Amino acid sequence: MSTNSTDEGLLTGRRLFLRQVATLAGSASLAPKVIGAAAVAAGSAIAAPASAQPAGAPIASAPAFGYESLGPDEASFVEAMVNVMCPADNLTPNGVDCGLAVFIDRQLAGGFGTGDRLYMRGPWKQGKPQLGYQLPLTPDQFFKAGVAAANAACRGRFDKDFDQLEPADADAFLRDLAGGKISDIRVPLGQWFNELVYPLFTQACFADPMYGGNNGKVFWKMIGYPGLPATHTRDMVNFRGKPYPGAKDPKAIQDFS
Amino acid sequence: MATTMKKRTVVICGGGLTAGLIARQLTAKNVDVLVLERGYDHTRAAEAKLPNQRDELRWATHAGLAQDWAVQTYTLRHGRNETALPVRRMEAFLPGEGMGGAANHWNGQTWRWAEYDPTLRTRLEGRYGRKAIPADMPIQDWGVTYGEMESYHDLFERLFGIAGKAGNLRGQIQAGGNPFEGPRQNEYPQPPLETTEAGVIFTRAAENLGYKPFPMAAANSPNAYTNPDGMKLGQCQYCGHCERFICEASAKGSPEVLLFPMLLKRPSFELRLRCHVLEVEYDRQAKRVRGVRYVDLMTGEEYEQPADIVVLASFTMSNTKYLLMSGIGQPYDPTNGSGVVGKNFCHQMMSGVNVFFKDRWINPFLASGASQTCVDEFNEDNFDHTGLGFFGGGYIYSNVTNGRPIASRLVPPGTPAWGSSWKQANADWYAHSFAITAHGSWYPHRENYLDLDPTYTDAYGQPLVRMTMDIRDNERRMSEYCTQRAEEIAKGTGATIVASGTPRRGPYDSRVYQTTHVTGGTIMGADPGTSVVSPHSQHWDAQNLFVVGASVYPFNAGYNPTGPLGALALRLGDDMVRYIDRPQIL
Incomplete structure (x- = not known):
């Protein structure tokens, strides 16, 4: 199982450490952020209201070993974003506690982020959207260029970085990003959000938990995806048109490893 | 300087389905066969074993079994007046790599094409008149008939344990x-x-609409099965990990289960993995090929492999590329319609409508790649096209192949893309929705073709194949029509919510998966002036060179391509046995 009390202890420790550092240093960039701070509170099993946890849900775990790719400001952006896109509610904990930021970080640090299976030969030229991605940046580089550009646009509009916005403003800003209404001179922010960020978000929710997201299989439980081993020869007949009991207790790769 | 290897009788470029079937016929007669395949043997790797076989992110989202686009991709432009750019991560179709090729990660949807398909031009001219076919639609007959292929269809179905219900037994229509x-x-x-x-x-x-639904024929084995070669399939687990995955239960008819393990025991067969063929060596004067040049991907060193006979059995794109790289046959020129290599490049047209049922449990995760129910009333020329302004069509079906949660979640129209209401919609509808899909044809257009890109190169320094293609009027109208038929069925399901149909309109988009069925480029026919290979898959400009695969289809049907692919490959294997006995134009 991915979740245990040790992980939870490490999470608390890391959060406390960051908050203490921020307090001691008085650094603006490390100060607790509106959404981030809310995330920390809601994500704690102790602080979370009982209604924020589905019955029987495991306690969400989070990065035990820190971020591999994201720097502190980038992490703040991503944590704020996944908490807006996945607020704590009666279905799941907030995005950070679901592991969504860790998933994105691990993807950016790994083969996908460094350009595995991506054709990276020039000459480089922008073209019609249907021809696909045409920047000479790895997905990791593009992601971070987009974070910086989105934050710059955010400061232009709100005089604040994205992670300092009120949740409603942050949500509206993300919708404008998706709608192509936020522009940057050099970074195609609509494409950045819709073709890189958003797919990473949905993957973070629904991929196997071994990649760091979907903590406790919370999204699989939410929709009723039973996961592994998926040997359904008899189920196919027995549960055709009926609720499938295994959907309430999904199994993941770690459960069979 | 390349090292020259010992000469072989038959060298097959590409180690997928067609190579396995051809080699089965040849090695049964003790013909010496060498297969050169760029990929590796997946059968003992993570992708073929529980639990990691069930990893949607690795094998489906990141298409881990498909061609490595960092090594080789294609360029795309919508018309000749545009500059093509490389598709840096192709999503529209997924060529395979490794022993078994793309047939490792197929869904198992198995169709014989319509009886009239190999003579489609004749059929359309006979039904609608010679002038009915637009001048910019260079559709042509194959030069072989369904009747000539039938016994090979039958053999392929027995070898691959195909599951289905006959609709026409020796001319008698069968209920169901x-x-x-x-x-x-x-x-x-x-x-x-x-x-x-x-x-x-x-x-x-x-x-209720008067159609005749039937179960799709499937290469997902409903029972343990032993084929005529004694090769065994396991029982389908309905696990929903077929397309983009290797079946860990060995229950999907695939070359790495049914063909290569048997072939590797035959003394006249050799499979050389991690060998990427660069080009065919062609003697233009003699109109013969001498062999191939390849790079050993384990060492990076180049080799020349002489052969009496060469077979191109790679993916559609690669078959075309080998001919263009090697200067065999006249490249197609769209400005005047001359030449043949690269001509009639086609894809397929997927469209449909989503339906949502408050009180029905669809359980999309209880499915296999081909456990679907279809109607064929609106496929190709199964209906009267008089006055419709297009040719072609598609089968319409209940499109549930899996419930893999990253990609296979439907939410009703108007659902936001994130937030609590997005989560609620996923929770409400995931197990209660499916798509009714039209799997549509794509007929050739004079301006849709393949050639070599003038700018971009692959990891071996060779030009990329350039796709000049778009969705033209004929296909747009076909998709509009078939999507409307799907909508009519959807409205009759009693669904709580019927979304709007989404006909495919274009422009052609490399970012959206359609099917892996791209066809053409080395098309077959009875006339050397309009085809690359003969009806026996023999190259008109080099009689000891054969080309097999969907690259020989002169158009793309509304059916999945594997059935005729298997039949043509088995037939070619037998033809080649005859050719070896008496080399000539077959």
């Missing part, structure tokens, strides 16, 4: 099967797969 099917000598070797809940719903709605 596809009434539009060509006549079959035999029933399918296995009974159909179990019907999904979506199929139950679809069946009733389709019957």
Whole structure:
């Protein structure tokens, strides 16, 4: 199982450490952020209201070993974003506690982020959207260029970085990003959000938990995806048109490893 | 300087389905066969074993079994007046790599094409008049008939344990099967797969409209099965990990289960993995090929492999590329319609409508790649096209192949893309929705073709194949029409919510998966002036060179391509045995 009390202890420790550092240093960039701070509170099993946890849900775990790719400001952006896109509610904990930021970080640090299976030969030229991605940046580089550009646009509009916005403003800003209404001179922010960020978000929710997201299989439980081993020869007949009991207790790769 | 290897009788470029079938016929007669395949043997790797086989992110989202686009991709432009750019991560179709090729990660949807398909031009001219076919639609007959291929279809179905219900046994229409099917000598070797809940719903709605629904023929084995070669399939687990995955239960008819393990025991067979063929060596004067040049991907060193006979059995794009790289045959020129290599490049047209049922449990995760229910009333020329302004069509079906949660979640129209209401919609509808899809044809257009890109190169320094293609008027109208038929069925399902149909309109988009069925480029026909290979898959400009695969299809049907691919490959294997005995134009 991915979740245990040790992980939870490490999470608390890391959060406390960051908050203490921020307090001691008085650094603006490390100060607790509106959404981030809310995330920390809601994500704690102790602080979370009982209604924020589905019955029987495991306690969400989070990065035990820190971020591999994201720097502190980038992490703040991503944590704020996944908490807006996945607020704590009666279905799941907030995005950070679901592991969504860790998933994105691990993807950016790994083969996908460094350009595995991506054709990276020039000459480089922008073209019609249907021809696909045409920047000479790895997905990791593009992601971070987009974070910086989105934050710059955010400061232009709100005089604040994205992670300092009120949740409603942050949500509206993300919708404008998706709608192509936020522009940057050099970074195609609509494409950045819709073709890189958003797919990473949905993957973070629904991929196997071994990649760091979907903590406790919370999204699989939410929709009723039973996961592994998926040997359904008899189920196919027995549960055709009926609720499938295994959907309430999904199994993941770690459960069979 | 390349090292020259010992000469072989037959060298096959590409180690997928067609290579396995050809080699089966040849090595049964002790013909010496060498297969050169760029990929590796997946059968003992993570992708073929539990639990990691069930990893959607690795194998589906990141398409881990598909061609490595960092090494080799294609460029795309919508018209000749545009500059093509490389598709840096192709999503529209997924060529395979490794022993078994793309047939490792197929869904198992197995169709014989319509009886009239190999003579489609004749059929359309006979039904609608010679002038009915637009001048910019260079559709042509194959030069072989369904009747000539039937016994090979039958053999392929027995070898791959295909599960289905005959619709036409020796001319007698059979209840429960596809009434539009060509006549079959035999029933399918296995009974159909179990019907999904979506199929139950679809069946009733389709019957209410007067259609004749039937189970899709499947290479997902409903039972343990032993084929005529003694090779065994396991039982389908309905796990929903077929397309983009290797079946860990060995229950999907695939070359790495049914062909290569047997071939590797035959003394006249050799499979050389991680060998990427660069080009065919061609003697223009003699009009013969001498062999191939390849790079050993384990060492990076180049080799020349002489051969009496060369077979191009790679993916559509690569077959075309080898001919263009090697200067064999005249490249197609769209400005005047001359030349043939690269001509009639086609894809397929997927469209459909999503349906949502408050009180029905669809359970999309209880499915296999081909456990679907279909109607064939609106495929190709199964209906009268008079006055419709297009040719072609597609089968319409209950499209549930899996419930993999990253990609296979449907939410009603108007659902926001994130937030609590997005989560609620996923929770409400994931297990209660499916798509009714039209799997549509793509007929050739004079301006859709392949050639070599003037700018971009692959990891070996060779030009990329350039796709000049777009969705033209004929295909747009076809998609509009078939999507409307799908909508009519959808409205008859009693669904709580019927979304709007989404006909495919274009422009052609590399970012959206359609099917892996790209066809053409080395098309077959009876006339050397309009085809690359003969009806026996023999190259007109080099009689000891054969080309097999979907690259020989002169157009793309509304059916999945594997059935005729298997039949043509088995037939070619037998033809080559005759050719070796007496080399000549077949």
